Amino acid sequence: xxxxxxxxxxxxxxxxxxxxxxxxxxxxxxxxxxxxxxxxxxxxxxxxxxxxxxxxxxxxxxxxxxxxxxxxxxxxxxxxxxxxxxxxxxxxxxxxxxxxxxxxxxxxxxxxxxxxxxxxxxxxxxxxxxxxxxxxxxxxxxxxxxxxxxxxxxxxxxxxxxxxxxxxxxxxxxxxxxxxxxxxxxxxxxxxxxxxxxxxxxxxxxxxxxxxxxxxxxxxxxxxxxxxxxxxxxxxxxxxxxxxxxxxxxxxxxxxxxxxxxxxxxxxxxxxxxxxxxxxxxxxxxxxxxxxxxxxxxxxxxxxxxxxxxxxxxxxxxxxxxxxxxxxxxxxxxxxxxxxxxxxxxxxxxxxxxxxxxxxxxxxxxxxxxxxxxxxxxxxxxxxxxxxxxxxxxxxxxxxxxxxxxxxxxxxxxxxxxxxxxxx
Numbered sequence: 273x274x275x276x277x278x279x280x281x282x283x284x285x286x287x288x289x290x291x292x293x294x295x296x297x298x299x300x301x302x303x304x305x306x307x308x309x310x311x312x313x314x315x316x317x318x319x320x321x322x323x324x325x326x327x328x329x330x331x332x333x334x335x336x337x338x339x340x341x342x343x344x345x346x347x348x349x350x351x352x353x354x355x356x357x358x359x360x361x362x363x364x365x366x367x368x369x370x371x372x373x374x375x376x377x378x379x380x381x382x383x384x385x386x387x388x389x390x391x392x393x394x395x396x397x398x399x400x401x402x403x404x405x406x407x408x409x410x411x412x413x414x415x416x417x418x419x420x421x422x423x424x425x426x427x428x429x430x431x432x433x434x435x436x437x438x439x440x441x442x443x444x445x446x447x448x449x450x451x452x453x454x455x456x457x458x459x460x461x462x463x464x465x466x467x468x469x470x471x472x473x474x475x476x477x478x479x480x481x482x483x484x485x486x487x488x489x490x491x492x493x494x495x496x497x498x499x500x501x502x503x504x505x506x507x508x509x510x511x512x513x514x515x516x517x518x519x520x521x522x523x524x525x526x527x528x529x530x531x532x533x534x535x536x537x538x539x540x541x542x543x544x545x546x547x548x549x550x551x552x553x554x555x556x557x558x559x560x561x562x563x564x565x566x567x568x569x570x571x572x573x574x575x576x577x578x579x580x581x582x583x584x585x586x587x588x589x590x591x592x593x594x595x596x597x598x599x600x601x602x603x604x605x606x607x608x609x610x611x612x613x614x615x616x617x618x619x620x621x622x623x624x625x626x627x628x629x630x631x632x633x634x635x636x637x638x639x640x641x642x643x644x645x646x647x648x649x650x651x652x653x654x655x656x657x658x659x660x661x662x663x664x665x666x667x668x669x670x671x672x673x674x675x676x677x678x679x680x681x682x683x684x685x686x687x688x689x690x691x692x693x694x695x696x
Contacts, residue, residue, distance in 0.1 A: 301388035307518035308393045314509025315400035319346050319407060321502025325557070326411050328495030329606050331488060333683025334415045335693035341410035344423055349406050349430050353399040360435035362398065365445035369436055387516055397513060398438070405462045406430045411608035412470035415488075416480050416680055419688045421671045425663060429469065433659050437461050437652055452641070453648040454631055456525065457514035459569025459619040460652045467613020468653045469660040471604065476664045477673050479603035481680050493553050500557035504533055507564045511571040524629060525571035528579035529564065535583025536563020536590075543591045555591070558611060562590035565615035570623040573633075578626035582619065590615045617649045 323342040330338045349357070355376055364371025373379060377395060384391035406426040413422065440448040441455045448460075455461055480488065490496060511529040515522035540559025541551035566586035567579055574582070593614035594607045604610060624645035627633035633641045667673060674680075679687035686692065 299388075300385055300390060301517070303518045304388045304516070305390060305393055307522065308389050308397055308513060308516065311509035311513025312393065312397040312400055314506045315397070315404065315513065316346075316506075318400075318404055318503050318506035318510065319343070321499045321506055322404065322407055323499070324495050325499025325503060325561075326414065326606050328492040328497075328499060329490040329554070330414050331683070332491040332694060333685055335491065335685065336691050337419065337684035337688050338410070338414045340419065340689065341414070341422060342407045344419075345403050345407035345410075345426055348423060348427050349403040350399065352427055352430055353395075353402050357402055357430060357435050358395050358399065360431065361402075361438035362394075362443050366439070366443070367445055367447040367450070368440065370439050370443055389516065394516070397516075398442075401458060401462060401510075402430055402434055402438070405434050405458075405466050408463070408466040408608055408612055409470045409473060411606035411612075412474040412604045413477055414605040415684065416477060416605075416674050417473075418672060418675050419684070421667050421673055424671065425473075425667055428663050429660065432663070433465060433469065433656050434461070437465050437655065440652070441648070448648050448651065451647065452644050454573055454623050454627055454633075454641070454645065455569045455620065455648070456572040456623075457511045457568045459565070459616045459623065460648050463565050463568060463612040463616025464620065464649060464652055465616075465656040467609045467611070467616055469656050470608035471602070471613055472657050472660040473664060474604045474609070475602050476661070476668070480605065481677055483603050484598065484601075490554060493557075497553055497557050500560050504560055504564065507533070507568075511564075511568060515572055521572045521630070524576075527576050528567055528571050528574060531576050531579040532563040532567035532583030532586065533560050534563070535580050536560060536566065536586040539584045539587030540591050541587075543588050558590070558594070558607065559587040562586045562611050562615050565590070565612055566619035566622065568616070569620045570626060573623060573627040573629050573631045575626075575628060578628070578635075582622050582626065585622070586615060586618070589618050617653065620649050621645050 319342050323339040327335045327339040358377065359372055359374035360370045362370055363374040380391050382390065386394040406429060438461050440446045441453055441461050442449065507529055508526055512522040512526040515525055537556050537559035540555050540562060544551045544555045563583040563586045566582050570582065590611050594610035597604050597610060621642065623633065624642035625634040627641060628636045632638040664673060675684060675687060
């Protein structure tokens with residue numbers, strides 16, 4: 273009788289543990305959570321890096337106004353994302369648009385879980401992507417766009433372009449995701465969308481006064497190199513964090529990111545060496561970013577060997593993209609389209625070629641993936657371009673796009689912000 277009671281007690285204890293074990297399987301993973309919190313901070317660090325990268329490339333009279341483009345995005349999109357951006361991108365199921373269920377992050381609590389991390393962490397990680405995407409556009413309009421118009425533009429652009437595109441590719445029921453589009457960390461959503469919108473903005477604003485007859489040299493290349501280094505550092509969170517876990521996929525993305533960035537810098541320097549006889553510091557910095565951009569959509573889908581090839585191609589392709597503006601005559605001030613637009617599109621297509629990890633591309637016997645990637649590039653690029661044109665046409669009529677010629681000559685630091693970057 274005593275043995276029977278002991279057996280019954282043991283079985284009862286096991287039954288009591290079953291709900292606990294089930295809960296543990298669905299619970300927050302502290303390792304994943306810690307990595308995503310760190311990754312979110314790394315992506316945010318890319319914003320001061322971008323401010324330094326862009327700020328060093330402009331003339332000294334515009335260093336603060338150019339840096340303010342990035343810091344304004346941190347403030348404006350940081351608020352927009354919490355209010356409405358997140359719910360449009362991730363707030364519900366739909367082919368083209370999320371729901372408004374999570375306005376002001378309504379319905380999300382400290383107990384809410386997305387995968388193995390708290391939903392609040394997922395919200396913040398994705399929010400950093402939204403911020404830097406809007407800020408990237410500023411590279412094409414530097415030194416001539418009205419700051420007030422820029423602020424309104426990035427608010428509307430993020431709401432009407434970035435957030436829907438994020439839903440198309442990463443949201444529940446997104447139509448590009450449903451068709452098998454591969455975008456590990458934002459080649460299409462981040463870089464292509466911002467790059468093509470930057471090109472549209474550069475064309476609609478027109479050239480800077482004196483361009484291209486007047487040589488507009490970067491005023492502080494050490495600042496730009498420091499910015500490139502911070503971007504490289506932060507990009508590990510951008511790409512490896514997109515695994516949304518501290519696992520082998522994150523390790524692969526970390527490795528491919530490093531490999532492609534190094535290869536991009538190398539091939540850009542070599543391309544300059546061959547074409548003009550000497551490699552430049554600006555070229556090295558640009559090559560780093562080109563390699564990072566091109567590997568972004570593929571980071572968790574390709575091997576390090578493929579990342580090496582993609583990085584080497586990235587430096588050459590994006591170097592050619594930058595040279596193209598001189599032939600076509602548009603003034604993309606800081607090469608936002610040449611690096612991010614062309615690099616994002618090229619990386620997205622090459623993902624369809626080289627994907628072999630968790631997905632199959634052309635070299636894995638699935639040539640149809642290249643077509644899927646092309647459809648994603650064309651759809652996202654066309655959508656971003658059309659909406660950008662509409663927004664700028666409206667804003668030009670309501671607010672005006674450019675500063676006055678006299679203000680442009682004096683410099684936007686003084687005329688837009690009543691400050692000076694250097695008081696010697």
